[in-house]
Amino acid sequence: MGGYLQQALYEISVLGWFEETVRPMVQGIVNAITRAHDNIxxxxxxxxxxxxxxxxxxxxxxxxxxxxxxxxxxxxxxxxxxxxxxxxxxxxxxxxxxxxxxxxxxxxxxxxxxxxxxxxxxxxxxxxxxxxxxxxxxxxxxxxxxxxxxxxxxxxxxxxxxxxxxTTIPCDGSKNDKCPTGxxxxxxxxxxxxxxxxxxxxxxxxxxxxxxxxxxxxxxxxSGTIDFRNKFFDITTMVVNGSHLSAGTTDGPGLTSLGIYQNMTHGTPLWNIIKDILRTPTKEQEKCQAPKPILIDTGEISFPFPWQPTVLEIQLFRLGDVFITSTPSELTTMSGRRLRRAIKSRLESHGFSVQDVIYSGPANGYASYCTTYEEYQEQRYEGASTPYGEHTLEAYIEAFYELVDVMANGTSIASVALPDYTSKAFSLAPPDFTDHPLLLHKFGDVLTDVNTTSVYKSGQTVKAVFVAGNPRNNVMLDSTYLTVEQLVPYSGGKYRNGKWKVIRTDNDWDTRFRWKSVSKLLGMSKATIEWDIDDTVKAGTYRLGYFGHHRNDLSQQVTPHQGYSSIFTVQ
Known part of the structure; x- marks a missing residue:
């Protein structure tokens, strides 16, 4: 989840909390709001x-x-x-x-x-x-x-x-449908x-x-009214009228080599031992999660801080007769259909005209998955990743009924406080060290240049390697680690004293920026820039640009550097 979610379970999987992720996300959101406001x-x-x-x-x-x-x-x-x-x-x-x-x-x-x-x-x-x-x-x-x-x-x-x-053997990742060894x-x-x-x-x-x-x-x-309501609520206190999440999905298999598959309703000896070392689930927890076997009792572990979120945020926006709803969970197909249907019915019972109810999620944090009660019983990945039990969807529906009611009445809604665990966050990633250029080089120098002796054509890839600093020193918000630049002639058609025009950045699909540490001890690294040329590229003269930052020895000050490849020709 990128190192920006508070709960320990989501931090462990990515080695902790990363300011290099959090700060650009926050600043990017602020910048977007500011630009939108300035362009109303x-x-x-x-x-x-x-x-x-x-x-x-x-x-x-x-x-x-x-x-x-x-x-x-x-x-x-x-x-x-x-x-x-x-x-x-x-x-x-x-x-x-x-x-x-x-x-x-x-x-x-x-x-x-x-x-x-x-x-x-x-x-x-x-x-x-x-x-x-x-x-x-x-x-x-x-x-x-x-x-x-x-x-x-x-x-x-x-x-x-x-x-x-x-192979050509179809499969579904379940325990009854195992693939050949390897x-x-x-x-x-x-x-x-x-x-x-x-x-x-x-x-x-x-x-x-x-x-x-x-x-x-x-x-x-x-047209018409613009309105919204949101609510923070503790889903573990809601009253309403799986271990094989580690097996992964067919989109990304997990721990099948350890005997964990989708739709298992029992644990394995090894994982039962690990589960009990971390925390033995209470009888109430086992009953709540059934038929899911509990791999790790994440809902009842609070060291060094909670492993799963309990306070969730939901939202309901109104744009005339269109309503947009969101949850922090990933809803399955039928879960989303039921939620939209329930909200639409509740809105109409209050006299709202409803053209559409849009579900948008996950949003405002992350709370894994949400299946229907029936889907939960199968305990495939989605059911196993529904952390609040088989009645999770009903809890969401009840909470949204409250949002609809207060929107209809023009009143506000009571919310609980959202916990803040950022002061307890941890990072298992190696710390930032001082950067040093490769021997006999300076930052931005070209280590491997483009091919200047031949003409590049559509379907070919141009590449250059540069002496680099660690890209964690600056994540280049609203900027770029690379450019592809074309030499544009002035009137008269001559390239002499022409102007370099940026035609690609690291945002483009046909460019790639790869960073590699050469020596972690000495803080030496290199960056490779690649550009795939296609038939939309105009014939002309080009160069690759690299932009990075390095951390200095004593002051730990971050200093920018840059470098350019030799010019090359595209025909």
Whole structure:
């Protein structure tokens, strides 16, 4: 979870709390709010909904089938296929931006990825902004797009299904469906034969294309009241009328080598020992979680601070006759449908006109998954990762009823205090050390240059390696670790004394920045910059730029440095 969530369970998995993650997130949010405020203008908002196929499937269909047949019969698919788009336009009708909601996990690139990557949602936003801001660098411009998540708890972008690696044997990751020795059950995206990145591109492109199509339709116009309510509540105190989370999913297998699989309803001898060493679950906890076998009693461990969140935040926004709701949990397909249906019914009982109820999540923290009562009994990954038991969805619905009621009455709602454990946070990552350049070099020097003796063409990759500092010294918020620059001639067509124009940054899909430590003891490292040239690149003269920071010996002051490759030609 990136090192910014408070609870110990989520910090352990990423070696703790990281200020390099938290500070840019907070500052980025502040910057976004400030820019939005500084650019307030009259405009309009409209809603469009359309079906997007071949982009998502259910990764736990056996669990979904446990839901009542009469309920399932109301829907054509076992996942939500509709994309919902809010389009924002200025008073002349010119586009300002869009928000898209579509249920699909961001796991196209999966655990094979070692780069900072926005997965299919990030690619969709990137392509949309490049399309709507055609003359901008890396898509940054007037038009802003956001590809938000919806009820994707059991939804995967690996649309070809799951197979045992290295074989054509289908699988589902359960204890009754084991792969051959040395093989694991993995989902396959539409471009899997080429790479995970190709699957990511395809799924992201399809979302971008649909969102742009819906935006251009200019659908249902929103007008009327703008309102919101939010509530912090302790879900463990709510009264309402699994160990195999470690097995992972078919999107990223977990501890199957230790005998832990999806849909197990019993523990293993080894994990039972580990469980009891950390904390033996109470009888009440075992009853609450049944039929889930408890791997680790995270809900009752509070050292050095709570392992699971207990106080959660939910929100309800009103934009005229459209309502947006959010939870910190990842809701499965049917959970999201039930929640939306319940909220819509409650709103209408108060006399609200409801065009649509949009579910957006997870938001405002993280609280793992939320299945329906029926899906919980199967105890696949999603049920095993529902930490508050089989009635979690009903608790959310009850809490949202309160939000609807106070919104209808024009009153406020009581909330409990949100705990703050940041002062107790830990980090197991190695500390920042002083940086030193490689011997006989200075920061920014080129170690391996581009090929200057030949002409690059579409389909080729240009690469250069530089003497670097640790990128943790500065995460380059609103900036870039790399550039691809084109030499633009002045009038007359001559390159002499021409101007370098940035055409790519580290935000672009076809560029990559890789950092590697050469000597941890001496603080020496290098950075590799790569650019894939495609047929949209104009013929001309180019160079690669590297931008970094190094930490000095005594003062520990962080100092910027930069370097450029030799110029090269693209034909």
């Amino acid at each position: 203008q009259p405009g309009s908002v409209d809603l469009s909904v359309g079906e997007l196929l071949n982009t998502n499937i259910n990764r736990s269909p056996a669990s979904y089938l446990l839901n009542p047949k009469e309920e399932r019969s109301q829907y054509a698919y076992d996942v939500d296929k509709n994309m919902t788009v809010l389009g924002f336009r200025d008073k002349t009708g010119k586009g300002l931006g869009l928000i898209s909601w579509f249920a699909v996990h961001g796991v196209s690139v999966n655990e094979t990825n070692h780069l900072v990557n926005g997965d299919n949602k990030g690619y969709a936003a990137y392509i949309t902004e490049r399309t709507m801001n055609p003359s901008s660098i890396s898509g940054k411009g007037r038009f802003v797009s956001a590809f938000a998540q919806s009820n994707e708890g059991d939804v995967t972008p690996n649309t070809l299904g799951s197979f045992c690696t290295g 093989s694991s059950c993995n989902g396959r995206g539409p471009g899997w034969e080429i790479s995970d990145y190709e699957s990511n591109r395809i799924i992201g492109q399809q979302q971008a294309d649909k969102a742009i199509e819906l935006f251009k339709q200019e659908g249902h116009s929103l």
